[in-house]
Amino acid sequence: MGTLSSALNIAVQAMLADETALDTTSNxxxxxxxxxxxxxxxxxxxxxxxxxxxxxxxxGVQVSSIVSQRSGVLQLLLNQDTQQQGQYSSFLTTMQQVQxxxxxxxxxxxxSSITGFFNSLQQLSExxxxxxxxxxxxxxxxxxxxxxxxxxxxxxxxxxxxxxxxTQSVNxxxxxxxxxxALNSQISAAVSTGQNAGSLMDQRDQLxxxxxxxxxxxxxDAGNGNITVTTTxxxxxxxxxxxxxxxxxxxxxxxxxxxxxxGNDITSSIAGGALGGALQVRDSxxxxxxxxxxxxxxxxxxxxxxxxxxxxxxxxxxxxNFFVPPPAGGAGAAAKMAVAIxxxxxxxxxxxxxxxxxxxxxxxxxxxxxxxxxxxTPINAYSSxxxxxxxxxxxxQSEEQxxxxxxxxxxxxIGSISGVSINEEAANLIQYQQxxxxxxxxxxVISSLTQTAxxxxxxxxxxx
Amino acid sequence: xxIRVNPNILPDLVASIEQAQQAAQTATQQMATGRSVNNxxxxxxxxxxxxxxxxxxxxxxxYLTNLGDLQSKFQAADSALNTAVQLMTTAISLGTEGATxxxxxxxxxxxxxxxxxxQQQMLAxxxxxxxxxxxxxxxxxxxxxxxxxxxSPSGVQYNGNAGVTSVDIGDGxxxxxNLSGDQIFTNANGSVFQALNDLVNSLNSGTGIDAANTEVxxxxxxxxxxxxxxxxxxxxxxxxxxxLNQEQVNLSTQQNQLVGANMTQVVADxxxxxxxxxxxxxxxxxxxxxxxxxxxxx
Numbered sequence: 001m002g003t004l005s006s007a008l009n010i011a012v013q014a015m016l017a018d019e020t021a022l023d024t025t026s027n028x029x030x031x032x033x034x035x036x037x038x039x040x041x042x043x044x045x046x047x048x049x050x051x052x053x054x055x056x057x058x059x060g061v062q063v064s065s066i067v068s069q070r071s072g073v074l075q076l077l078l079n080q081d082t083q084q085q086g087q088y089s090s091f092l093t094t095m096q097q098v099q100x101x102x103x104x105x106x107x108x109x110x111x112s113s114i115t116g117f118f119n120s121l122q123q124l125s126e127x128x129x130x131x132x133x134x135x136x137x138x139x140x141x142x143x144x145x146x147x148x149x150x151x152x153x154x155x156x157x158x159x160x161x162x163x164x165x166x167t168q169s170v171n172x173x174x175x176x177x178x179x180x181x182a183l184n185s186q187i188s189a190a191v192s193t194g195q196n197a198g199s200l201m202d203q204r205d206q207l208x209x210x211x212x213x214x215x216x217x218x219x220x221d222a223g224n225g226n227i228t229v230t231t232t233x234x235x236x237x238x239x240x241x242x243x244x245x246x247x248x249x250x251x252x253x254x255x256x257x258x259x260x261x262x263g264n265d266i267t268s269s270i271a272g273g274a275l276g277g278a279l280q281v282r283d284s285x286x287x288x289x290x291x292x293x294x295x296x297x298x299x300x301x302x303x304x305x306x307x308x309x310x311x312x313x314x315x316x317x318x319x320x321n322f323f324v325p326p327p328a329g330g331a332g333a334a335a336k337m338a339v340a341i342x343x344x345x346x347x348x349x350x351x352x353x354x355x356x357x358x359x360x361x362x363x364x365x366x367x368x369x370x371x372x373x374x375x376x377t378p379i380n381a382y383s384s385x386x387x388x389x390x391x392x393x394x395x396x397q398s399e400e401q402x403x404x405x406x407x408x409x410x411x412x413x414i415g416s417i418s419g420v421s422i423n424e425e426a427a428n429l430i431q432y433q434q435x436x437x438x439x440x441x442x443x444x445v446i447s448s449l450t451q452t453a454x455x456x457x458x459x460x461x462x463x464x
Numbered sequence: 465x466x467i468r469v470n471p472n473i474l475p476d477l478v479a480s481i482e483q484a485q486q487a488a489q490t491a492t493q494q495m496a497t498g499r500s501v502n503n504x505x506x507x508x509x510x511x512x513x514x515x516x517x518x519x520x521x522x523x524x525x526x527y528l529t530n531l532g533d534l535q536s537k538f539q540a541a542d543s544a545l546n547t548a549v550q551l552m553t554t555a556i557s558l559g560t561e562g563a564t565x566x567x568x569x570x571x572x573x574x575x576x577x578x579x580x581x582x583q584q585q586m587l588a589x590x591x592x593x594x595x596x597x598x599x600x601x602x603x604x605x606x607x608x609x610x611x612x613x614x615x616s617p618s619g620v621q622y623n624g625n626a627g628v629t630s631v632d633i634g635d636g637x638x639x640x641x642n643l644s645g646d647q648i649f650t651n652a653n654g655s656v657f658q659a660l661n662d663l664v665n666s667l668n669s670g671t672g673i674d675a676a677n678t679e680v681x682x683x684x685x686x687x688x689x690x691x692x693x694x695x696x697x698x699x700x701x702x703x704x705x706x707x708l709n710q711e712q713v714n715l716s717t718q719q720n721q722l723v724g725a726n727m728t729q730v731v732a733d734x735x736x737x738x739x740x741x742x743x744x745x746x747x748x749x750x751x752x753x754x755x756x757x758x759x760x761x762x
Contacts (some may be wrong), residue, residue, distance in 0.1 A: 003749035032471075067526075099504045104515050105723060115519045119526035126530045126631050126641070129597055129605050356597060356605030358629045365632060383515040390508030397505060408479060415470025422471065 002057055004453065008446045010060035017044060017061045021432045025365035028420045029429075036206035038068040038418035040198050044258055068198025074414045075205050076219065079212040081407045083232075086213040088400035090277030094162050095285065095393045100153050104386055110151060110393040113144040114300075114378055118368045121361055124347070128315060129355040133394035134344035145323070145337040148297050155286050155293075159256075162282040166257045169214050169275040170246050173263030176211045177229070177243035180204060184226045185241035203226075211237070216272020233269035256282060257400035285392060290334065292385045297337045298330035299372045304364060308341075311348030319348025319360075361441035477748040484741035491734035496723040501723040512720045517722065520635075521715045524708050527634055531708070534631065534641060535701045537594050542694040544592040544599075545648070548656070549691060551582050551589070552684040555660060558582075562667045566716040570668060576667035583660045587612065587620060590649050590657075600645035603627030609645040610657070618657035619664075622646040633704045643693050654679075654686030 021042045043066070047059040103109045120140035126132040184206040190197035193241040208229060211217055216232040222240065229238040236244045248257040248267075258267045259275075267283070270276050301323035308322040321340040326333035343348060351359035373381035494500055504511040561567075562575045590600055590610045596603035601624030624645050630638045649656045659679040666676040745756040 083577060096503075096505075102504060104511055105499060105503065105506070105520070106500050109515075111515045111519055112522065115522040119522060122523070122526045122632065126533055126628075127595065127597065128629075130595070183465045206525075215513040350603070352603065352627065354605075354625055354627055355599065356603035356629065357627055358603075358631065362630070362632070362638075371637075379516060383512045385507045386504060387512035388517050390504030390506075390511045391504035393503070394508055408475060411475065413469040415466045417471050419471045421468075423757040424471075426761060430761065 004446055006057070006059070008257070008443055010058075011061065011443035011446060013047065013441045015436055015443065017042075017063050018432045018436040018439060019398070020063045020066070022429070022436065025425050025428045025432060029422065029425050032420040032422060034426075036202045036209075037420065038070045038198060039420045040066050040068050040196070040201050042066050065152050065194075066196040066198070067299065068196070068201060069418050070198075070201065070205070071414065071417050072221075074410055075209075078407065078410045078414060079209055079217070079219070081403050081410060082209055082212040083216045083276070085400060085403040085407055086273040086325075087216070087271070087280070088403060089279040090165070090274040090397045091281055091285070091396050092277075092393065092400060093282045093395060094158055095389075095396065097158055098155065098286065098289065099322065099393050101154050102386055102389055109386075110144075110147050111379065111382060113140075113147040114347050114382065116140050117144045118365060121365050124349060125358045125361040128349040128358040128361055131314075131344050134314070134347050134349075137347055138341060138344055140147040140341060141322070141339045141341075145339055147291065148334040148337040150281050152290060152293055155290055156335070159282050159286045162286075163256045163276045164274065165278050166259070166282070167248050169273070169278065170248050170257075170259060173275070173360050174245045175213050175328075176207050176214070177237045177245070180207050180211070180227075180238045181243040183207065184238065187225040188241075197225060212273060214273045215270060215275040231261070231269070232271055233266060235264070235266045235269070252330060267297060289385065289389060291331070292381070292388075293334035294326075294330045294332060296334070296373050296378060296381050296385075298326035298333035300367070300378055301326045301333065301337065303367045303370070303372050307360060307367070308348045310351075310352045312353040313348050314345035314350075314355055316350075316353045316355075320346065322347070468673060473686055473751065477744070477751065478717050481741065481744045481748060484737055484744050488497070488734060488737035488741055489536055491730050491737055492755070494730045495727075495734060497725045498727075500725040500730075513722050514719065517715055517719050521719070523635070524712050527632070528708050529558065529711075530631065531701050531705050533631060534633075535698065537641070538694050538697045538701065539600050540592065540594045542691065542698060543644075544589045545687065545691040545694060548586060549687055550686070551586055552656065552680065555579060555663060555680050556677070556684060559663050559667075559673065559680050561702065562663075563677060572667045572670060576664050579660060579667065580666050583619065583657070586649070586656060586660060590620075590645055598624065598645075599642065600624065600648060602628055602642070602644035602646075603629060610649065613749045615662065619661040619669060620650070620657045622650055633701070634708060637704070638699065639704075640693075641697070643690060648687065648690045651683075651686050651690070654682040654684075656683045656687055659683035668708055694697055741742050 021044075024040050024042045026309040028039045044061050045063045047062045049056040049058050051057075086134065104111055117137075117140040120133070120137040124130065124137050127133055183200055187197045187200045187204065190200060204227065208219060208227070211229065217237065218230050218232055218234070220228040220230075222228045226240050227238070228236070228240070230236050235246075235450040237246075238244070249258045249260060250256065251258050255289040257272060258265050259279075260266065267279060270279055302325075304322040305325060311319045313319050323337070324340045327336065337360070347361075349361040350357035351363070367378070369377055371377055376384065476703045493502055501510050501514070542742065558575050558579055562572050567575075587610055591608050592599055598607065598609045599605075601607050601609040604624045604627065607622045607623045610620045610622055612619060622645055626644045626646065628640055628642055630640045632638045651657065659676065659682070662679055663676040664671070668673040
């Protein structure tokens, strides 16, 4: 049976529900620019009716839930793009410095010192007993060796910088994992009691996205609001309310930090994110460039040594090593390249021992056009290396731009679901304001009717 | 119901401004350097080709320097041999004069002394040095080519060797750069020193002058033949210089095609990028200033 008091109650309930809606709207407006915030909406439902005398009476409105508008699929896509973007971006940070070491577009890279060395021999060939020309050959050889040394040293130092960033990334991952685990337990507690965990989920999405920027991860919905996070290769980072720390340990041979999970070396299985990009540069790209340089340096050194030993120097003595012999196998040859000859007369320019013979210099010169480096001439081998580096950087740049564009697109899609629209909120504000005003007006009218009913029996008005 | 769009348009707007700025920056860099390839990654294939192109250019520069040096050396040799030929011409006239039957023994001795003078000059020419090395000593360049030797039929002995050198004068091209002294001056087909020495001896003795004159003529023509080598070498140097200079022009054209910026295009790009940037900025300002529904709530 409908009564004035139940009508008043309905109006007050409506005011309370509208207050909740206004509150949510206000919260949306407040967080319009908060990164990671998903707009929330209030779900109104009819309060359960009561039955009296065979008749159902409505009991007003109530708030069934406050819901965050979010898409798990899009968030997952965003994280995947973020992993790619993080990897390429970290790769490029170092590789853009690497490519400036091979400054061939400015015309003063390694090419000019290699050619300069051959040119000095060219000059000597024309006047093989000329001491000034001989000195010029030694100077050009030293210049070339120093160029190899400094490029190799710079590569190593870039590699070391990357190595330092590995530890930093691991520390950041280790800082994020416990926060995600803590949110997991808060969210599962909230979910089990039917509370709105939207803000907590926003925070967790943000943290997992940050984590994706650092390392490639897989996310598994473990139920009860929990998300299990592992590296793409399956090393656990967060399981339920537990987090697992990654550790680093220097490799005894290279001195570089290796990444361990639960005691296993997972370095080679890490892909994606800043850490994946750093490891790619440190363990694959730079070593491959170094090895090409080493091969170029050691083959040049060995070829020159063999020819110099086959000839006679200015004093008619058999020639010795032109360069300090490179390490066996060539590893480290570029870094250690050095000219063995110090006395200009020791260049074995002559093949028959006479001072004016240039046949041995000509044999040295011929190296320029011989396929001594893996089937390529020295300059062609170097040119291939230059192409390889340029291509690596250029490919990574395109990939990075593509993943950046993809991120932007996914963010737009996420925004279309989760973003706060001021216009929409303003419309809601007006709607709830009017609803609240109507409910308040209804309460006033019912209150007035109650007074009327009371006066009817002679009771003095309690108010007024 | 219409599709909800992302209410946060700021990132898109900022991205479009950044894109326009990046295009402007690229154009400005190309303008400043005059190159369209400023990093290896701008065009890896062009950068790799540039390595080979630069190496060839530098090699050719060295070839040209060498050719310049060779030219001077050949000129020194050619000029020495030119003088030698003149000496032999003089020797021929002196020999003819000495063969005249009316001459007294003392007249012939005067002529013999003149020929001896020629011998001395010839020795000096055969010992010509260029930049501190003897050019007619074969490859034994630090040893004086000829020294007087009265015990020898030619009056001199050759101290050099028969070695010849060759020098690269272009990619895959080389040329011989010397003739050994014995080939020029004491050639079996006509020895300059032997002929002069025989002429002196025959003039002094008065016998065999005609035979000596024949010998001198033979040595003269042999010397002239040998001299042709240096004349040809000078021509070859000239030809190679012409070829290499043309090659340098070609390489420079290639280089320009590889990495040179098309200035007309770059200037157009730059102004286009600036216009795009201004448009993006102005659009952003307008969009950000659009009123919302809130503006109208009183």
